[in-house]
Amino acid sequence: MYGSRMLDLGRREFLKRTSMIGAAGFLGAYHGLTAAEPPLETTKIRFVHTPSICAAPLYLAEELLRLEGFTDVEYLPQGARNGPNAVAEGRADLTMWDAPGLMLHLDAGKPIVVLAGVHSGCYELFANERVHTIRDLKGKTVAIQYFGGGDHVMLSSMLAYVGMNPQQDVKWIAGENLMDGMALFVDGKSDAFLGFGQQPPELRAKKIGHVIVNTTQDRPWSQYFCCVVAANREFAQRNPVATKRVLRAILRAADICAAEPQRAARFLSDKLYEPRFQIGLAVMKSAVYNRWREADPEDTIRFHALRLHEVGMIKSSPQKLIAQGTDWRFLNELKKELKA
Secondary structure, X not given: OOOOOOOOOOHHHHHHHHHHOOOHHHHHHHHHHHHOOOOOOOOXXXXXXXXXXXXXXXXXXXXXXXXXXXXXXXXXXXXXXXXXXXXXXXXXXXXXXXXXXXXXXXXXXXXXXXXXXXXXXXXXXXXXXXXXXXXXXXXXXEEEOOOOOHHHHHHHHHHHHOOOOOOOOOEEEEOOOOOHHHHHHHOOOOOEEEEOOOHHHHHHHHOOOEEEEEOOOOOOHHHOOOEEEEEEHHHHHHOHHHHHHHHHHHHHHHHHHHHOHHHHHHHHHHOOOOOOHHHHHHHHHHOEOOHHHOOOHHHHHHHHHHHHHHOXXXXXXXXXXXXXXXXXXXXXXXXXXXOO
């Protein structure tokens, strides 16, 4: 369904929609910005299609990317597990991905650089009646999508934060595709499950489990980014103008999600990224899409790296991960440029 499909919003319809959410002003500014900048090194950009719709800015950005000068925008289906590898291997140029899901790849030295944080929220820890706090998970069974995935790494970081050893104190059971981890919890085969993207509103709709951690609201998790923008290192080095313009379009699209979650959810529904409007709206409202303007993404990498290093899940120090796996130049420029 996704492949390299192009969204069929014409320029006139896009301008109509964005003007209705008060965004028309910055569209005119695009032409002034791009005219004053060096030409793009490439007019083609390849994204990983992510199955979690909290990455909505990646899709809303397509028409903004055309205004930035890109003529070929592709969304490549790589599956829930293969997004970071597709970027590292050069099959895709950039992606939005959850920060925890990138940590083991960065530790392994793969050629991926985190460029910016986008939003906080997304993750919610659901549990059965036997579990009321993170510490209650000791000796319990936790369902995950797969080992090394974002839910596994994120919950490991949570466990480490409260003094538990994720490799010893809980029993992990993994599914085989995106939905199997949640299905194990729904079927009563696990005591807890860390839901992401569409999964929390789906579980609430089914009235299954109760939430013991909501990363949109509960500290310290609410202070840190969930989803970030990551690029192939060589692509960012060879194409700095294109990289900056791609990031600008994504961050502008995040602003649209923050300003008008209903319109963002309708876009996702109309384009079949998430046909269930109410589920999409719940996700748009729960994620804090203007977080990129306020928070330092380096704090997120440092926070998780410290926890994971303490329990032996990564070998690299936080300083090494930040030095080798991040590049904040473009974000710092855009924060000044898009301050208004």
